[in-house]
Amino acid sequence: xxxxxxxEGFALTLWARRPESLEPFADSAATVALSPAALAAVSExxxxxxxxxxxxxxxxxxxxxxxxxxxxxxxxxxxxxxxxETCQRLSEVAAEKEIVLLDAPVSGGGPAAMERALLVMVGxxxxxxxxxRPVLASFGDPIxxxxxxxxxxTAKLINNLAFTAQLAFALDLFAFVDQLGVDRAAMAQVLDRxxxxxxxxxxxxxxxxxxxxxxQVAGPLLQKDFGLVADIARTRNVDLPEALRRLxxxxxxxxxxxxxxxx
Numbered sequence: 164x165x166x167x168x169x170x171e172g173f174a175l176t177l178w179a180r181r182p183e184s185l186e187p188f189a190d191s192a193a194t195v196a197l198s199p200a201a202l203a204a205v206s207e208x209x210x211x212x213x214x215x216x217x218x219x220x221x222x223x224x225x226x227x228x229x230x231x232x233x234x235x236x237x238x239x240x241x242x243x244x245x246x247x248e249t250c251q252r253l254s255e256v257a258a259e260k261e262i263v264l265l266d267a268p269v270s271g272g273g274p275a276a277m278e279r280a281l282l283v284m285v286g287x288x289x290x291x292x293x294x295x296r297p298v299l300a301s302f303g304d305p306i307x308x309x310x311x312x313x314x315x316x317t318a319k320l321i322n323n324l325a326f327t328a329q330l331a332f333a334l335d336l337f338a339f340v341d342q343l344g345v346d347r348a349a350m351a352q353v354l355d356r357x358x359x360x361x362x363x364x365x366x367x368x369x370x371x372x373x374x375x376x377x378x379q380v381a382g383p384l385l386q387k388d389f390g391l392v393a394d395i396a397r398t399r400n401v402d403l404p405e406a407l408r409r410l411x412x413x414x415x416x417x418x419x420x421x422x423x424x425x426x
Contacts, residue, residue, distance in 0.1 A: 246316065347368070378419065
């Protein structure tokens with residue numbers, strides 16, 4: 164995402180908790196700040212991509228956090244996948260400094276970003292979204308406005324719940340295919356083009372039906388997101404559909420076993 168922003172010609176300042184994350188930008192026009200506050204002090208728009216709620220709060224509210232440097236009129240965009248209430252709470256704090264927050268989690272990964280095809284789900288003021296849309300469009304299409312602050316996060320978590328549940332469905336489906344004596348690779352091609360396909364079945368077949376890599380990378384994140392969507396349902400007095408719960412928990416059990424080597 165950052166590479167697309169700077170390659171599009173926007174003046175870009177970077178900060179990262181891990182210095183190695185900045186190494187790929189040595190050949191770019193991007194500059195590097197020594198802290199989130201220093202980055203914010205030279206920015207009109209600050210985009211945050213860290214892992215979880217605690218990380219976001221630390222980067223935004225910490226001693227050298229973004230709100231310590233971003234001037235009134237600035238825009239803070241949370242691309243991380245976190246609890247909607249975290250974004251709502253930070254939005255209220257930012258508003259005290261006349262800063263507007265948008266939550267804008269993304270889906271599609273690095274390849275989609277490089278093709279300007281990352282799905283961007285936005286919650287917050289629609290007018291502010293239009294103001295920052297040119298930046299988001301450097302890596303995103305479609306850019307969807309879902310509602311007030313937190314709505315983008317809710318949409319992303321529902322998306323991840325569906326994906327997690329579909330993983331278990333895909334695993335059961337290919338096991339059934341094996342039992343019927345149908346070539347699973349050929350069946351994967353059928354699903355890729357047929358009405359019964361899903362993103363999850365494509366990922367399972369594309370990994371040669373070996374989920375250890377997915378378990379190591381995505382397993383902990385999907386576990387985090389399942390916990391968040393379950394908490395949203397609980398706090399809003401909505402029942403998480405039992406079929407979705409069972410499928411998601413089954414997927415997470417498989418991913419956790421591959422992550423730790425217990426296949």
